[in-house]
Every structure is written in structure tokens, then in C-alpha cells.
Amino acid sequence: MLTLLNLLSAIAMLVWGTHIVRTGIMRVYGANLRQVLSSSIEKKPLAFVAGIGVTALVQSSNATALLVSSFVAQGLVGLGPALVIMLGADVGTAIMARVLTFNLSWLSPLLIFVGVILFLSRKQTRVGQMGRVAIGLGLIVLALELIVAAATPITQGYGVKVIFSSLTGDVMLDALIGALFAIISYSSLAAVLLTATLTASGVISLQVALCLVIGANLGSGLLVMLNTSGQNAAGRRVALGSLLFKLLGSALVLPFVSLIAHGIERLPGNAEELVIYFHMFYNLVRCLLQVPLSGPMARLCETWIVDAPTEDPRLRPRHLDVSALDTPSLALANAARETLRMGDVIEHMMILHHEVLHGKRIQAKEVRRLDDDVHVLYTAIKLYLAQIQKEDLGEADSRRWAEIIEMALNLEQAGDIIERMASDVADQSHGARSSFSAEGLAELDQLHEKLTDNLRLSLSVFLSGDITSAKRLRRSKHRFRILDRRYAHAHVDRLHQQNVQSIETSSLHLALLGDMKRLNSLFCAVAYNALDQDEKDDDRDWEESPRTP
DSSP: OHHHHHHHHHHHHHHHHHHHHHHHHHHHHHHHHHHHHHHTSSSHHHHHHHHHHHHHHHTOHHHHHHHHHHHHHTTSSOHHHHHHHHHHHHHHHHHHHHHTTSOOTTHHHHHHHHHHHHHHHSTTSHHHHHHHHHHHHHHHHHHHHHHHHHHHHHHTSHHHHHHHHTTSSOHHHHHHHHHHHHHHHTOHHHHHHHHHHHHHTTSSOHHHHHHHHHHHHHHHHHHHHHHTTTSOHHHHHHHHHHHHHHHHHHHHHGGGHHHHHHHHHTSSSOHHHHHHHHHHHHHHHHHHHHGGGHHHHHHHHHHHSOOOOOSOGGGSOSSOOGGGTTSHHHHHHHHHHHHHHHHHHHHHHHHHHHHHHTTOTTHHHHHHHHHHHHHHHHHHHHHHHHTSOGGGOOHHHHHHHHHHHHHHHHHHHHHHHHHHHHHHIIIIIITTTOOOOHHHHHHHHHHHHHHHHHHHHHHHHHHHOOHHHHHHHHHHHHHHHHHHHHHHHHHHHHHHTTOHHHHHTHHHHHHHHHHHHHHHHHHHHHHHHHHHHHHHHHHHHHHHSOOOO
């Protein structure tokens, strides 16, 4: 029992080491990796090579699949090129399986030792993240050694030999067991290495090992399907296409696996190396032959998985890509894009509120619906940001994290205010069959126009951090407050003149002026964040500048 536990823990260490390497690589080179993938889609050879390279870096075809499927889900990459990248990823993980089987026992303690020092001493820097990568690579090498050491006594047991002896003859059963190995270990790499170890120990024949390897490839395709099940139809098509390619390759090879095994047995080398080489060349030949079929496969996947009809696409976030969480800079950019989308909804609410002011009472219902959308987006952004490990953020990313959550909160509060304003106008003004005076309505219109301009400018400042625009927004805030105060006094003057319409709508009018002033403060708060940071940067530059006697 202890030996089995050691084997399972070694496989878990292999999976965890792969995860650490992927996380470190994505945090250091994540943006560049996405740029490589997006710039390689025009030509199939480049897309194929990009898939190999990215998978070699992140040590997992599943990670590449998540990255590519998120691209497709956001409409940044076409389905055909994405399938070519996935074929390259299959070759990349097969090559890494061969590389990691070399005798690298001396490398594991060195990588872990150096990696821990770099990561703990410079955790929030690129060097620290490369230390994370070194730790992951060291754990992978160590896990491979432990898998071999733990599997050796297991393979010598009589019960194990009896169980595996039942795998002879039925290629379909053997392939299904190989797929199960990959799913349980959450890595086709671990399944292939375990198969190679069992073959070297004489527990299974070479023919059974080849079936298990083919099944492990199928298992990796099923893992990708499970990992992308939460994405939209476009993202799930990538996983389906990759799985269908693997099924096609398996269907063509499994009937001839006996002949292939007899041919491979004549080659020089031990059984373990033969299994690893078969895994590598099987994926290489299969993927090269299937690259020209990427177009027809894409059309087939689009036919099988159709876009689900949605009544309102704004009810769900569009840019919060979960696969980008390992790369904080990309995750923050996604959250910022979704926050800008919140701003667009708020602007639409402002336009509808203006129509309510001018007698279109029915638009108040649409404003309430949009306010619900704002709540949905705010909740999604908040939960998305909560998944980012703040302790791993640098100073600039930590500041951006705070800016995004503050801007999203301000927009969410602004949505509540606009919804209440529209409801008050619809219920009180129209319900009492009273209307604003011509002067009062003109003043509200002008304030509404200034407020909308400030909202647009605040979104620009939030996106760019431009100091000139931030100063302009701060001046606009002060001018708005002066104008708001002036119009409040003008309303009181109309009350003094016994203006009937002003008297009937006085409470509502003054409440709207107060709400607009609060909206203006919420919209313009982003300007002070940018200006405060600019002043801190100036102070830091002054302190670091050389002093002249």
C-alpha cells in the first residue's frame, strides 16, 4: 500500500511541477507567448511550429490548449489555425517526454536549490518567476525518478503481473486503459512514462505498451474537453477538433499495432526507449498528415457545436479569460476591458435616463435592466480579480489591481444612482402628471451633457493613465460642481418667483442635482489616482536624482 502511495505521490509531484513551470513561464513570457500564437496564424507551418515551441515552454499540451481555446473564444484566432497550433502542441509534448527521460538526476537538486533562492529573494520580479520555473523543472525531474523507483517493486508483484497480463490481445481495451491512465494522472506525459517503465520491467508487452500510448493521447484530448467545458461554443470547438484528430489517428493505427510492434522490436535500444520513440514519431507523423485537414475539421466542429442563442450578450462577461490568471498582467488587462464595458453600459443608462427626463417613461424599465447587467459585470470582475495572487504582483500590477476594483466599484454605485434617478423621475414626475419648467429642464440637460462627457473622459483616463487628460478631468469636475451649485440657486430663485412647475417638481429637481453631483464625483475619482501616482513618481525621481553641491 505504501509503495502505491509513493507512486501516486510521484505522479502528483510531476503534475504539480508541470503546473509550476507553466505558471512561471506564463507570468514572465505570457504576453509574448500570446503574441507569438496570434502572429503565427496566417501560415500553417508557423502555427505548427508555434504550437511545438509554446508547449515545450509551458511543459503541457493542456496548457497550450487552454491558451488557444481562450483566443478562439474571444474571436482573436480562427478555428482552423487554432487546430494547427494544437497539432503542434501534441508534437511538443511528445518531444518533451523524450527530453525528460534522459539521466538528469544531478539536475534536480541543483534546479530546486537555485530556484528557491531566486524565488524567495526576488519573488515579485522576472528573476523570481524564473526561479519558480527552475523549481518546477527540478520537481519534474525528481518526480520522474520517483515514478521509476516506486513502479519497480509494484511491477514485481504477482498480482500486478496477473492484472496486466489480461491486457494482451484486445487493442481497444488497452487503448481505453491508456486513456484512463492519462485522465487519472492528469497528464499524458505521466501516463506515457509509466507505460515505458512497465514495458522495461517486462510486465507488459511492447504491443500493449503501444496501445496504452495511443490511449494516453486520447486521454489528453478528453482532458482538454473537460477543461474547456465552461467556455463558449467557439472555445469548445478547439477541444473537439483536437479530440477528433486523435480519434482519427487512433482508428488508423490501432488495427496495425501488432505489425508496428513486431517492426519496432527489431530496432536497437531497450524497451523503454522504444516506447518513448514510438510516442514521439507517432504524434509527429499523425500531426503532419492532419495539418492539411484543419480546414475541413474546423467546418465539421462548427457544424456539431453551434453558438447558443442569447437574448442579451451583456448578461455575461466577455473578456474575463480564466486561462490568463497565471499571467497577472494579462488578467489585469482583461479585467480592465470588462470594466470599460461596464462604462459603456453606464453611458447607455445615462442616455436612457435623459429620455426619461423628456417624457419617455417606458425607458425607466430598460434602465433597471441595464443596472442588473452592471451588477453582473461588477460581480464577475470582483471574483475574477480575487483569483489573482496579490502576493505575486509587482508594484505596478498591484496599483493597477486597486485601480480596476475601485473603478468597477464606482461604476457599480453610479449604476444604482442612475437607476434610482430614472425611477424617481418616472414615478414622481409622470405619476403626478407634472413636468419640469423649461428653464429647469434645460439646466438638467446641460448638466447631463457635462456628466456624460466626464464619464467618457474618465474611461479614457482609466485606460491610458494620461496625466494631461487626468488634469482636464479634474478641472471638469470643479466646473461641474460650480455649475451644479449655480443651477441649484437658479431653482430657488424660480421658487421665489412662484413658478408653478418649479414648485411642483422642487424636491425631485434638487434630488437630481445632488445625484448628478455624486455621479460626477464617482466618474472623476480616477483622475486623482493618476495624478497622485504621477506626484509620487516625481518625488521618487527627485529623491533618486544626483545632488549637486
